[in-house]
Amino acid sequence: DVKVTQSSRYLVKRTGEKVFLECVQDMDHENMFWYRQDPGLGLRLIYFSYDVKMKEKGDIPEGYSVSREKKERFSLILESASTNQTSMYLCASLPAEFTDTQYFGPGTRLTVL
Amino acid sequence: AQSVSQHNHHVILSEAASLELGCNYSYGGTVNLFWYVQYPGQHLQLLLKYFSGDPLVKGIKGFEAEFIKSKFSFNLRKPSVQWSDTAEYFCAVNANNAGNMLTFGGGTRLMVKP
Numbered sequence: 109d110v111k112v113t114q115s116s117r118y119l120v121k122r123t124g125e126k127v128f129l130e131c132v133q134d135m136d137h138e139n140m141f142w143y144r145q146d147p148g149l150g151l152r153l154i155y156f157s158y159d160v161k162m163k164e165k166g167d168i169p170e171g172y173s174v175s176r177e178k179k180e181r182f183s184l185i186l187e188s189a190s191t192n193q194t195s196m197y198l199c200a201s202l203p204a205e206f207t208d209t210q211y212f213g214p215g216t217r218l219t220v221l
Numbered sequence: 222a223q224s225v226s227q228h229n230h231h232v233i234l235s236e237a238a239s240l241e242l243g244c245n246y247s248y249g250g251t252v253n254l255f256w257y258v259q260y261p262g263q264h265l266q267l268l269l270k271y272f273s274g275d276p277l278v279k280g281i282k283g284f285e286a287e288f289i290k291s292k293f294s295f296n297l298r299k300p301s302v303q304w305s306d307t308a309e310y311f312c313a314v315n316a317n318n319a320g321n322m323l324t325f326g327g328g329t330r331l332m333v334k335p
Contacts, residue, residue, distance in 0.1 A: 139321050141323075143325075147328075148327050148328070150227075150311055150325035150327040150328045151265075151311065151313075151325040152325070153322060153324075156322065158320075158321065209267040212264050215264070
């Protein structure tokens with residue numbers, strides 16, 4: 109079974125703090141994704157990566173950056189957290205060929221005070 | 222950019238009732254279509270998918286979905302729901318011009334009353 113893990117299930121941070129969300133997958137997938145999930149809005153793509161050190165902006169990249177130094181790890185960074193970044197953050201991974209589903213992690217619920 | 226609409230945000234049914242959740246997308250080209258489910262406190266997981274072939278797709282737990290290209294729809298159905306189907310359901314579309322990106326609908330929260 110593919111396993112996607114996220115470093116924290118719950119996180120509380122203060123406005124202006126730098127926040128790191130970590131995601132690790134164990135299936136050697138080339139593609140990894142970061143989404144945020146908000147009620148009524150579904151999942152919105154923040155960034156994705158199709159290879160080590162490669163990244164592409166998704167639909168809502170403002171206020172976020174990412175890092176992929178190793179194939180199995182994809183980090184989401186909030187340089188200066190704001191209250192409107194309070195959300196559930198989901199990581200996903202996908203093999204190179206889009207003939208399969210994305211595999212999702214358990215999510216990190218981030219609250220910014 | 223493509224968009225995905227799920228018209229029902231909240232659905233409440235009694236056990237044994239039939240379910241149909243609507244999903245429409247905006248892209249006119251070739252698409253791959255998915256329904257995901259998120260049970261309370263659990264990961265998002267795949268319910269079913271359509272890539273090609275028979276437009277009536279059967280998934281896990283008795284769910285099915287029908288791809289109607291002319292209507293840009295991929296509605297989810299189950300003939301008889303159970304209390305354990307209480308969850309949030311998401312439709313997602315991958316358009317062939319979007320690489321590996323998925324666009325999700327806003328989700329439908331289903332509550333099944335015992």
